[in-house]
Amino acid sequence: MADFKTPELTGAVTTPKITPGASRHIKQFIAKPELMEKVGFPPQKASDWKEQFIRKMGEVLKKYKSVKVFLDICVRCGACTDKCHYYLGTGDPRNMPVYRQELMRTVYRKYFTTGGKLFGGLAAAREISDELLDEWWVYFYQCSECRRCSVYCPYGIDTAEITMAAREIMDSIGMGSKYNLEIVHKAETIGNNLGMNPDALKSTWEFVEEEIEEKTGVRAKLPVDVEGADVLLATPSADFFAEPHIYSLEGYAKVFHQAGISWTLSTHASEGGNFGMFIGNYNHMKTINKRIWDAARDLKVKRVIAGECGHAWRAMYAFSNTLNGPFDFLQHKSPQHICEFTLDLIKKGALKLDKSANDEFTVTYHDSCNVARASSMGNTPGDQFTIPRELINAVCNKFVEMDPNTTGERTFCCGGGGGVLTDEVVEIRVKGAMPRMQEYKKIKDSHGANFFALICAICKAQFTKVFPYYGIEMEEVGGVHQLISNALVMGAKEGV
């Protein structure tokens, strides 16, 4: 394990002592020139990078009016200061949202406001410099774009948008994140974040079918590229690789099978996630999103369903229409979340469930940030909170809630979202997970919780990695459809 101290679980989230520079050393790897070029960015910083930087910042401010408004309207009230999980976990004041934003605001004042142009430092305006750029690099990659701070900001200032803009500016001068850009490149050229080619996908999906058959005696199919299927499932490719992700994939397949739904996976659109969003790049986001719409059109499906992935859902729910819409060729005009779809089937009585199959678990549910704060689900506001809980209650006898100050729209980020899920920054991931870990530990101690249910691939990977740092078994991390999969009685077909 890396050389740092894992925060102690005291059972309470307290505001830490301010420690300037506490996480200044934690940096993502910078992408190599070859990779930068492959994704259409300059290979590295040029001698005139400062001019390029300011020019790009001007473009961004013009294109994204919200960013300009956010830079203008902050009154430094301080409501956000103790709301970021990275600040709570490190004590580094640069991880206070207002002070993170200040990295951009100071440059904004210097080059884009009269006061800053005239009075410089007196107006808290700083020239762009190597040192300041390095701070941008560190702290705009220590933001997981989770938007918790924006819930508490009286003006609704969204640090995530500022972070996305900052990353876009850095990419444009030749300074990109290796982790994020490798993924963008694979998603655009191979079709998914892992880089699984069609043969690998097909063989993996067949393996999953065999797994289901072995466990249940029923061969629930994972249909591939089926033209005319009703449903196209776009799910994170992590579901085809990692644990516990794969158990939710088994769950989706079993649900579709039992309800008699004609569905398909696509080798072309084999990724629900969209890292173009994390780097704030419109074109990459559009290119990655387009695969899903091309597959939906080519396969002539009636609806698109998103698997368990927080930011995939945000990209599809909130951005698809603008990027590659409209969806007039679909019978169901907008993408649907798998949780919404499954709950509807349960309510219609299409699935036979045996709750006792999950009796070994006392389940709690962690709201994932992109579902909780950046999108919705179902038909009424707040359904993104109630639907997953209704699902869990339909398949489990023991469900307990964590502190309401840390659930729903106030949920803490897992600490690995927004393009931060990479090993070289494991220290910030472990420390950023601290607030959520405190609450989980608390409910473990008080109610015996032992299953941490999720609907996000990043959350699943992040918690699997950080639980052991806090002395908790990684096996306690799981998916909502994993629980459904456990409880679903196969072969007892009742029909929709």
Place this chain on the structure above:
Amino acid sequence: MPTLEFEGKTYEVDEEGYLMDWSQWNEGLAGVMAKEDGLELTEAHWDVIRFLREYFEKYQIAPMIKILTKELAKKYGKEKGNTKYLYELYPAGPAKQACRYAGLPKPTGCV
């Protein structure tokens, strides 16, 4: 570019020690990497490495963890054909540490 020296030859690796060109791999390199981590490679470690190489040659990607554990179960029985045992073999995570020893690139994405 960082490098790894072995038997008078220099191999290019990335920031985390993953071989840049998987085709340059040889068994000795796995030993060098394991030694740096303070691990001794047993027959079970080698089974994982060999299986990863074979799978990668066929599909240009590492297999799903579950495929790997199933393969182990075939040879060592159910009590060792699971993720827990894989983590015992490769404490830094089977997908990543074992891939590195096998000369494969690091798996990317939400994993």
